[in-house]
Amino acid sequence: MARGGKVKPFHGYNPNKHSRTGGLSDAYREKYNREHGSHLKRPVTGKVKPGSKAAGRRKSFCARMSGVPGPTSKEGKLTPKGAALKRWKC
16 A cells, blocks of 8 residues: 555556556646657547547557566556556557
């Protein structure tokens, strides 16, 4: 358990940076885009039409992230990698 009796949603969770379901929070994504001139988009989490841009993004992300070395869970909790794969429905 973390301080204050709250349970962390995944190993390595930082409430200022991460969404409770995995990935970056909306506020942190906006901050990152502002500071770096990037165009990070929200994860594709809903239903998508086969062959759509969103489906292509999901397929590409899942292929990249699944190849990243390391566990998807640690001590019974999801790692950031595992949380992201779950959120993207990989």
